Each structure stands twice: as C-alpha cells, then as structure tokens.
Amino acid sequence: MGQTVIKADQQTLDKMDKHYENTKVKKQPPHTVFVAKQTNVTITAYQSGKVLFQGGHHAEEASKWDTNPQTQKKQHNVESHSKAILNQDHIGSDEAGTGDYFGPITVAAVYADERQQALLKELGVKDSKSMNDSTISSIVKNILETDIIYSTVTLNNEKYNQLKKQNWSQTRMKAWMHHNAIEHVMNKLDQITPSGIVIDQFCEPGIYYNKIKASDATPHSNITFLTKAESQSTCVAAASMLARYRFVQEMDRLSKKAGFTLQKGASQKVDQQIKRLMDSKGEAFLSQIGKVHFGNTQKAKKL
Structure with a gap:
C-alpha cells in the first residue's frame, strides 16, 4: 500500500x-x-x-x-523553465471540453521542430480562442496533412462519470490524459529526443506530478508549465486546435445520439436540453453524453 x-x-x-x-x-x-x-x-x-x-x-x-516550503520551491523551479524551449523543437499539449456539460474531455499533444513550427504558422495556427469551430476545423484538416507527430486522447462521458464515482478529480483526469498523449507522441518519435515539453498549465506543477504518481506512472521530465501557453508555443496552439477539433467531432456524434444539436458550455440552454433528455430518454441516458456531476443536472430537475 x-x-x-x-x-x-x-x-x-x-x-x-x-x-x-x-x-x-x-x-x-x-x-x-x-x-x-x-x-x-x-x-x-x-x-x-x-x-x-x-x-x-x-x-x-x-x-x-x-x-512545505521546499515543495513550493520545487514547484516554482519546475514552473520557471527557460522559455527558450519555445524556439526549439518540443512537444506541446492542451485540452478541450472541460467546462462543457455535454461531450467528453479531449487532449492533444503535438511535436514539431523549428521547420514544422514555421509551417504551422503559415497554415494559420495560433491562439484558437479568437477562432470559431469552422475556422479551426479548416486549419486542422491542413495540419493533418503535414508531417508533424501528434496524438489525441478522448475520455468518453461514461468513463468520466465512472472515474468521478471513484473520487477522481477533473484535475487528475486531465493530468492523466496529458501524460498519455505526451507518452504516445514520445513513442512515435523513435530516435528523436525533444528539447522539452510545454503544457498549458491547469494546476500547480507539483500537483500535476503528484497526480501522475498517484496513478502509479512515472511523470515525464523537462516539462515547462505555462499559463496561456497556446499564445506562446506553436506546438501548444496546434494541440489546442486538434483537441477542439476532436471535441467538436464527438459533440456532433453525441448530438445524433441525442436526436438534436447539443449545446456547448454549461448555460441555461444546457439545463433545458438536459430536462428535455430526461423527459424523452430517461436520466440514465445522461451518463452517456454528459458530465452528470455538474450543477446543471440538479438545475434541470427543478425546471
């Protein structure tokens, strides 16, 4: 134990x-x-x-x-890796779907060297927050025709809800998914050793490492954690767009399953759609398409 x-x-x-x-x-x-x-x-x-x-x-x-001050110091050191890595070949990872009631969490990791990063920029890869899903989809289709190495990991809603019942926090799920997406890319690199890894920071570095260790895995080394990393790293920006692309694909698939277009996010419109689904398909159906621990579930029951 x-x-x-x-x-x-x-x-x-x-x-x-x-x-x-x-x-x-x-x-x-x-x-x-x-x-x-x-x-x-x-x-x-x-x-x-x-x-x-x-x-x-x-x-x-x-x-x-x-x-413990020593732990905090260690976390600070991990967080403050040199940003010089951004101009070198590296792996970048980001996620999508964490704040959406409907749909899964998706994580993508991308490896690109300096030449490939320049190409990604030419294709329009940048901070995707200012883009709509249609634009992201168009750019991603071009990304997939390049020679970059990437991996996407999707946590379907049924598995997500099972892990929540086992007391997994969403942070632990995301850490595990980032770790695996990066691992898949590393395995595809063969003889190449990337200069480093950049993760769009969603928790303190020490917490990230603890959550990987809690799942009996060995965290990757040479990780730089950056807030708003997709505006600084072309690899993270590409990963963000790939993750969003996969999320939208899954939302389209789940919308067909639901019988109507599911709303993204966690608004009052989502509450109304949850109520509609509970009335037409039963409450158990929600675990197949949504994150049922969100407050939207209880709000919908009161409608």
Missing part, C-alpha cells in the same frame, strides 16, 4: 480536522489528532504535525494540504 507523509502547521491541522469531520473513525491510536477513512485513502494526523496518507489515492489527497 502506497503512502505519503507531509508536515502540517497548526492552522493546516485545524482545517484538516474540520474538513474530514464526517469521515473520522472513533478509535484513534495514541498521539493522534484524528484518523479519517475515505474511499481509497486513510488519513492519520499526529499531534507532532505529521500527517500520513495511505491507500490508492495517497499522493493526490496529500497534494491538497502540502504547504
């Missing part, structure tokens, strides 16, 4: 004591503040400030509370 140990100050211990109130066990070993048992993890907090996390999700749970 895996385990993680952290050192917590009194303020953090007090917060943990309150947070785990509903999962505490009555029988406690000597010199402990509390013992709490959750699905796949047991937390034992000692009066000394040491907190022991044991079980399948030990690293992920510990990462929520680890305020």
Whole structure:
C-alpha cells in the first residue's frame, strides 16, 4: 500500500480536522489528532504535525494540504523553465471540453521542430480562442496533412462519470490524459529526443506530478508549465486546435445520439436540453453524453 507523509502547521491541522469531520473513525491510536477513512485513502494526523496518507489515492489527497516550503520551491523551479524551449523543437499539449456539460474531455499533444513550427504558422495556427469551430476545423484538416507527430486522447462521458464515482478529480483526469498523449507522441518519435515539453498549465506543477504518481506512472521530465501557453508555443496552439477539433467531432456524434444539436458550455440552454433528455430518454441516458456531476443536472430537475 502506497503512502505519503507531509508536515502540517497548526492552522493546516485545524482545517484538516474540520474538513474530514464526517469521515473520522472513533478509535484513534495514541498521539493522534484524528484518523479519517475515505474511499481509497486513510488519513492519520499526529499531534507532532505529521500527517500520513495511505491507500490508492495517497499522493493526490496529500497534494491538497502540502504547504512545505521546499515543495513550493520545487514547484516554482519546475514552473520557471527557460522559455527558450519555445524556439526549439518540443512537444506541446492542451485540452478541450472541460467546462462543457455535454461531450467528453479531449487532449492533444503535438511535436514539431523549428521547420514544422514555421509551417504551422503559415497554415494559420495560433491562439484558437479568437477562432470559431469552422475556422479551426479548416486549419486542422491542413495540419493533418503535414508531417508533424501528434496524438489525441478522448475520455468518453461514461468513463468520466465512472472515474468521478471513484473520487477522481477533473484535475487528475486531465493530468492523466496529458501524460498519455505526451507518452504516445514520445513513442512515435523513435530516435528523436525533444528539447522539452510545454503544457498549458491547469494546476500547480507539483500537483500535476503528484497526480501522475498517484496513478502509479512515472511523470515525464523537462516539462515547462505555462499559463496561456497556446499564445506562446506553436506546438501548444496546434494541440489546442486538434483537441477542439476532436471535441467538436464527438459533440456532433453525441448530438445524433441525442436526436438534436447539443449545446456547448454549461448555460441555461444546457439545463433545458438536459430536462428535455430526461423527459424523452430517461436520466440514465445522461451518463452517456454528459458530465452528470455538474450543477446543471440538479438545475434541470427543478425546471
């Protein structure tokens, strides 16, 4: 059984004591503040400030509370890799669909050298937030005709909902998907060793590494985490467009399954569509096409 140990100050211990109130066990070993048992993890907090996390999700749970200065320093160092990598050959990865009720999460990773990056720019690859889906689709079709190396990973809604029931956070899912998309690209590179990896940052670097380790995998090295990375890295921009392209493809497929065009995002229009589906196909159908833990599900039930 895996385990993680952290050192917590009194303020953090007090917060943990309150947070785990509903999962505490009555029988406690000597010199402990509390013992709490959750699905796949047991937390034992000692009066000394040491907190022991044991079980399948030990690293992920510990990462929520680890305020050790050395850990923070390590995270800062990871985050502040030289941006010189942006002008060299590298792998970039990004995701789509995380804030949409309907449709899956999709992640794409792209490797391109300096020549290929110049070509991608000529094709119109840039920050995709200012583009509509039709423009992205047109550019992606041209990207797919180039010699870049890429991979896309899709987490379908049924699997997504199953992982949520197993207490996987969306952050852990995204980390795992980025890791696998990058791994697939690395495997395709054969004798090429990329100068580095750039990930559009969605969590602190240390948390990312902990979530990969929590799934018993070895994180890749030489990763640079950048906010708004798709506006800085051509590889990330291309990955962002590929991820969006795959997401839209899946939305089209799921719309046919639903019998009408599903709304992107998580607006009131989505609530109305959820209600329509529950009335026509039953609530169980939602797990096949949506992220049912979103608040939209409960809002729809009240309509």
